[in-house]
Amino acid sequence: MAEGHRSTLADEQFGQGLPEHSEAALREEAAAGDFRLAPHPTITRIGKPLLLIVMDGLGESKFHDEFNAVEQANTPTLDALKELAPRRWRMLKAHGTAVGLPTDADMGNSEVGHNALGAGQIVDQGAKCVDGALATGSLFKLDGWKWIEANAVAGTLHLIGLLSDGGVHSRYDQLTLLMEGAIQQGVKRIRLHVLSDGRDVNDNTAVAWVERLQGDVAALSQRLDVDVRIASGGGRMAVTMDRYESDWRVVQRGYYAHVLGEAPHRFKDPVQGVRELKKGNTVSDQYIEAWVVVGEDGESVGRVADGDAVVTFNFRADRMVEISQALEYPKFDKFDRKRWPDFRFAGIMQYDGDLLLPKHFLVPPPLIERASEQYVVGTGLRVFACSESQKIGHVTFFWNGNRSGYLDPKLEKFEEIPSDQGISFDKAPAMKAREIAAATKQALLSGKYDFVRCNFANPDMVGHTGNLKAAIEAVTVTDECVKVLLDAVDQAGGRFLVTADHGNAEEMSQRDKAGNPVIKDGKPVELTSHTLNPVLCAIGGPGLPGRGCCWQDDLPNAGLANVTATFLNLLGFEAPDFYKPTLITTDGE
Ligand SMILES: O=C(O)[C@@H](CO)OP(=O)(O)O
Ligand SMILES: [Mn+2]
Numbered sequence: 058m059a060e061g062h063r064s065t066l067a068d069e070q071f072g073q074g075l076p077e078h079s080e081a082a083l084r085e086e087a088a089a090g091d092f093r094l095a096p097h098p099t100i101t102r103i104g105k106p107l108l109l110i111v112m113d114g115l116g117e118s119k120f121h122d123e124f125n126a127v128e129q130a131n132t133p134t135l136d137a138l139k140e141l142a143p144r145r146w147r148m149l150k151a152h153g154t155a156v157g158l159p160t161d162a163d164m165g166n167s168e169v170g171h172n173a174l175g176a177g178q179i180v181d182q183g184a185k186c187v188d189g190a191l192a193t194g195s196l197f198k199l200d201g202w203k204w205i206e207a208n209a210v211a212g213t214l215h216l217i218g219l220l221s222d223g224g225v226h227s228r229y230d231q232l233t234l235l236m237e238g239a240i241q242q243g244v245k246r247i248r249l250h251v252l253s254d255g256r257d258v259n260d261n262t263a264v265a266w267v268e269r270l271q272g273d274v275a276a277l278s279q280r281l282d283v284d285v286r287i288a289s290g291g292g293r294m295a296v297t298m299d300r301y302e303s304d305w306r307v308v309q310r311g312y313y314a315h316v317l318g319e320a321p322h323r324f325k326d327p328v329q330g331v332r333e334l335k336k337g338n339t340v341s342d343q344y345i346e347a348w349v350v351v352g353e354d355g356e357s358v359g360r361v362a363d364g365d366a367v368v369t370f371n372f373r374a375d376r377m378v379e380i381s382q383a384l385e386y387p388k389f390d391k392f393d394r395k396r397w398p399d400f401r402f403a404g405i406m407q408y409d410g411d412l413l414l415p416k417h418f419l420v421p422p423p424l425i426e427r428a429s430e431q432y433v434v435g436t437g438l439r440v441f442a443c444s445e446s447q448k449i450g451h452v453t454f455f456w457n458g459n460r461s462g463y464l465d466p467k468l469e470k471f472e473e474i475p476s477d478q479g480i481s482f483d484k485a486p487a488m489k490a491r492e493i494a495a496a497t498k499q500a501l502l503s504g505k506y507d508f509v510r511c512n513f514a515n516p517d518m519v520g521h522t523g524n525l526k527a528a529i530e531a532v533t534v535t536d537e538c539v540k541v542l543l544d545a546v547d548q549a550g551g552r553f554l555v556t557a558d559h560g561n562a563e564e565m566s567q568r569d570k571a572g573n574p575v576i577k578d579g580k581p582v583e584l585t586s587h588t589l590n591p592v593l594c595a596i597g598g599p600g601l602p603g604r605g606c607c608w609q610d611d612l613p614n615a616g617l618a619n620v621t622a623t624f625l626n627l628l629g630f631e632a633p634d635f636y637k638p639t640l641i642t643t644d645g646e
């Protein structure tokens with residue numbers, strides 16, 4: 058059924074112009090050799106590894122002042138890439154329509170960035186698919202809605218997700234359209250379980266967001282004569298939105314607050330309550346502890362009951378997988394659920410197409426067909442991918458077009474370095490970069506792999522804390538680790554490509570329209586989000602062909618999706634012709 062959903066909607070409304078294939082068919086084809094790459098005419102295979110590094114959240118800003126953590130950091134390796142090989146580096150677009158987001162005002166993010174890097178194509182992303190399904194009303198006609206409809210109408214509809222207009226995981230306008238649409242379908246009672254952001258939008262805006270929602274909910278309730286209330290919440294990094302099993306306690310807090318109605322903070326009015334929790338702004342919006350709204354009787358107003366319906370309204374997958382498991386799996390041992398009511402659950406998207414999780418979803422997810430790894434393993438190349446827990450799925454799941462697990466366990470090895478748990482990453486800004494470098498170096502020198510890729514999480518994760526000093530340290534350590542790996546490429550006689558998935562650390566202060574840092578109470582106001590900035594792409598290594606490679610001159614608007622054909626060339630192969638064009642040529646140098 059899931060496949061049927063995907064194909065109908067993908068074809069009719071958001072067609073990618075590529076042939077329809079089910080996952081199973083794709084794998085069969087791979088096995089049958091349909092994914093063999095043709096050798097590149099001039100960049101030959103040398104039997105030495107290609108290294109690809111993603112520096113997560115490291116972009117280039119036009120502001121060259123003290124708030125640019127990338128420029129403030131000590132980066133001799135990255136500087137040398139530019140200075141020593143002027144024709145082997147360039148900048149790439151990493152935001153907006155260049156990576157499949159709805160508009161060029163949308164900042165880049167890891168999901169779309171790694172999807173583009175791995176898939177070589179620009180695919181309409183989840184945000185756009187949900188926009189379309191809400192605009193046409195198809196969302197309420199498909200099987201996902203049908204699955205929850207009777208419960209939603211007869212019981213309570215619970216909506217769980219991130220409260221902001223960041224556009225990375227969710228969007229406020231989609232939440233309100235979803236509510237309105239559900240009410241038109243006959244829903245009378247809605248409970249909202251909302252996570253504060255402070256990461257994709259400015260920090261210390263949590264109160265304003267809850268206040269806005271409270272206002273809109275009051276107006277809606279009155280206008281349409283329905284009972285809608287804010288029921289529970291917390292900060293996204295402390296409650297519900299863990300990813301890649303970094304810390305299940307985060308999900309447990311969410312399940313307890315949203316489903317059981319249990320939380321350390323209980324108050325009658327969510328605006329006043331959150332205002333109290335945010336007093337003096339001593340805690341970031343991202344880390345607000347779990348809270349529930351209680352009625353006169355002291356009981357939670359929004360615990361999930363038998364016969365209710367639950368929808369998670371984040372369209373992005375990584376941070377919804379664990380809560381979906383907690384909501385959906387009959388057998389579940391990550392924490393004690395205490396009570397698992399008999400409700401019906403649908404995600405606004407399916408968050409994992411291989412696990413088919415959740416089973417029911419309101420909007421078909423973007424299917425990314427013919428991702429590069431299918432060709433890479435289809436050609437028999439051996440792959441090593443490494444990161445720490447916070448980003449491991451980025452270089453595997455997102456990279457492989459949202460496929461979880463191995464495409465070919467005989468040819469691929471994914472290595473996860475456990476991330477620190479329970480701390481804000483500015484407390485340990487190196488994160489696990491050195492461990493990632495060590496594991497990746499070992500893979501490069503082992504002779505066991507043709508394609509070795511890794512992701513350094515710390516410019517991004519530390520950038521999100523808003524702590525400038527820590528972000529500078531994070532970038533410095535990243536540069537040091539890039540050096541370790543480029544030295545290993547030298548030793549191995551291989552080739553490399555260094556890039557990033559979007560910006561973050563290069564802008565650590567909010568700016569006014571004139572570009573000046575925003576100052577409040579005598580202090581610069583931190584910027585915790587990603588940016589719209591371009592990212593570096595640099596190639597090199599002793600294994601480059603005799604006459605070398607350099608950039609094509611005619612691709613001024615190239616973006617992350619052009620990297621895919623480029624690294625396939627560096628592996629010694631031609632890219633599929635429907636991929637975005639390669640950035641390199643062997644003419645002219
Ligand atoms: O932390 C995350 O979930 C996002 C920001 O919302 O960052 P990234 O896209 O880099 O993973
Ligand atoms: Mn990222």
Ligand SMILES: [Mn+2]
Nearest residue numbers: 114517518521
């Ligand atoms: Mn990020």
